[in-house]
Amino acid sequence: MDNHKQLTIGLFGFGVVGEGLYKVLQQTPSLKASIKKVCIKDAGKKRNAPDELFTTDKDEILNDSSINVIVEVINEADAAFQIVSTALKNGKHVVSASKKMISENLNSLLQLQKDTGKSFLYEAAACASIPVIRNLEEYYDNDLLHSIKAIVNGSTNFILTKMFEEKLDFKSALLLAQQLGFAESDPSLDVDGYDAVYKWSFLLTHAYGITAQYSDIVFNGIRNIHAADALVAREKNLDIKLVASAQKLNNGKVAAFVLPQFVEKDDHLSFVKNEYNGVVIESGFADKQFFYGKGAGSFPTASAVLSDISALRYQYQYEYKKLYHHSPLELTDEYHVKVFLSFDDIKYIPKDKFEWIEEWHADKERKYLVGVLPFSEIKNTTWWKENNTSLILAPKAIIEDVAVRKLKQKSLQLAGILD
Incomplete structure (x- = not known):
C-alpha cells in the first residue's frame, strides 16, 4: 500500500469504540481513510450516523473488493x-481491538499472517492509548528486556483507587465504577482478572x-480484596x-502472572490511578521506561485503532522478532513468591506449604500473615482464592531459588508460634 492510496474501511461494531473511530476519522482528513460500510447486529437501534452506512450482512463488507481494511471492534470473540x-x-x-479473541486464537492468527502476508494490527487491544506493542516490537531485543509490569485494566484500577482514597469497600467501589461506565453490568471479566x-x-x-x-x-x-487489606x-x-508482571529469571526463563500486589509509593505504578493504565519496562541499558495513559474509553481506544490504520499506509506489520528471529523464552514456575494473605480462619490455610512465615497477626477480626510460598503452590491449587481468603503479592515478590535457600538459613523459624 503506498502512502497515497486511499484506505477504504469496513467497520464491524458501532459501540463505544466504533463510534469513537467514526468521529475521529472525520476529524483527520489527512489520513485518506474513510469508512465505506459498518456492520451491526441490531438494525433498529438509533445511531449518530447516516442510515445508508449500516448493514447487518457481514459478507457485504468481507466480499467487497473495494474495501482494503477491516476494523473489528465487536464483543463476541468467536x-x-x-x-x-x-x-x-x-x-x-x-x-x-478484541483482546479475548486474540488471546484465544493467537496461534491461528500467527499462522494466518504468515499464510496471507497481510497485516493484522491490534494495539488497541492491549492498553488503549498506550503504544506498548509497537514499543516491544521495535525497541527491545530479547537479551535486553529484563522485566515488564503493568496495570492493564482500567476498571479494576478505578475500583482499587476508590477503595483506597475514599475508603469504600469493594462492593460500593464496584457500583460506582458501573454508574460511571468504567465497569460492565456483568463485571466479572474485569474484576476476576x-x-x-x-x-x-x-x-x-x-x-x-x-x-x-x-x-x-x-x-x-x-474480588477478594478487603477494606481491611487496604488498611x-x-x-x-x-x-x-x-x-x-513478567520477569526474566537467572535461568533464562520467564516468571509471569497477573495478581493483586502491594506497590511501594515511589513505584511508577503507584502513580497510576482511576481508569488509567501504566506500563514499566526495564531493560539492560535503558533502565526503566514508564508509559502512562488512558486505558479505556471511546477516544483513547479509537486513537490506538487510528494509529494502526495510519501504519498500514506504509505496509507496517508486526515482525514478532522474539518469536521468529530469536529463541523464544518459556514460562517457568520454578521460583518462590512473598505473599500477604488475609483470612477469617487459619484452618483453611495450609501452613506447611510455606517455606517460612515472617509476620503473623491474629489479633484482629481479619487475620493475616506474610510468608514465602513456592510459585507452583499458587499455580496448582485454589485454596488461596477460597473461603474469603485474599492473596496479595509483596512489593518485590519474586525470589529465585538460590536466594530462598540463603534467606531460609537466616530467617527466624516462626513455625513454633503458629502451631
Whole structure:
C-alpha cells in the first residue's frame, strides 16, 4: 500500500469504540481513510450516523473488493475470529481491538499472517492509548528486556483507587465504577482478572516470544480484596494494584502472572490511578521506561485503532522478532513468591506449604500473615482464592531459588508460634 492510496474501511461494531473511530476519522482528513460500510447486529437501534452506512450482512463488507481494511471492534470473540480470518484470507488488512479473541486464537492468527502476508494490527487491544506493542516490537531485543509490569485494566484500577482514597469497600467501589461506565453490568471479566490476562498473554509474545494460552498464566482479580487489606497497606505506606508482571529469571526463563500486589509509593505504578493504565519496562541499558495513559474509553481506544490504520499506509506489520528471529523464552514456575494473605480462619490455610512465615497477626477480626510460598503452590491449587481468603503479592515478590535457600538459613523459624 503506498502512502497515497486511499484506505477504504469496513467497520464491524458501532459501540463505544466504533463510534469513537467514526468521529475521529472525520476529524483527520489527512489520513485518506474513510469508512465505506459498518456492520451491526441490531438494525433498529438509533445511531449518530447516516442510515445508508449500516448493514447487518457481514459478507457485504468481507466480499467487497473495494474495501482494503477491516476494523473489528465487536464483543463476541468467536464472531470476531470468523471476521478477522475471513478478511485476511480475502486479502484485506485487519485492525482489531478484541483482546479475548486474540488471546484465544493467537496461534491461528500467527499462522494466518504468515499464510496471507497481510497485516493484522491490534494495539488497541492491549492498553488503549498506550503504544506498548509497537514499543516491544521495535525497541527491545530479547537479551535486553529484563522485566515488564503493568496495570492493564482500567476498571479494576478505578475500583482499587476508590477503595483506597475514599475508603469504600469493594462492593460500593464496584457500583460506582458501573454508574460511571468504567465497569460492565456483568463485571466479572474485569474484576476476576480475565481482561488483564487476555492482554498479558499476547503482550508476552511481543515481549519474550512466549505463545501461552491465557489459562497457562496464573491470574486472579480483585474480588477478594478487603477494606481491611487496604488498611494494612495504608499502615505500611503501600498501595494495592492489580499488576500484570513478567520477569526474566537467572535461568533464562520467564516468571509471569497477573495478581493483586502491594506497590511501594515511589513505584511508577503507584502513580497510576482511576481508569488509567501504566506500563514499566526495564531493560539492560535503558533502565526503566514508564508509559502512562488512558486505558479505556471511546477516544483513547479509537486513537490506538487510528494509529494502526495510519501504519498500514506504509505496509507496517508486526515482525514478532522474539518469536521468529530469536529463541523464544518459556514460562517457568520454578521460583518462590512473598505473599500477604488475609483470612477469617487459619484452618483453611495450609501452613506447611510455606517455606517460612515472617509476620503473623491474629489479633484482629481479619487475620493475616506474610510468608514465602513456592510459585507452583499458587499455580496448582485454589485454596488461596477460597473461603474469603485474599492473596496479595509483596512489593518485590519474586525470589529465585538460590536466594530462598540463603534467606531460609537466616530467617527466624516462626513455625513454633503458629502451631
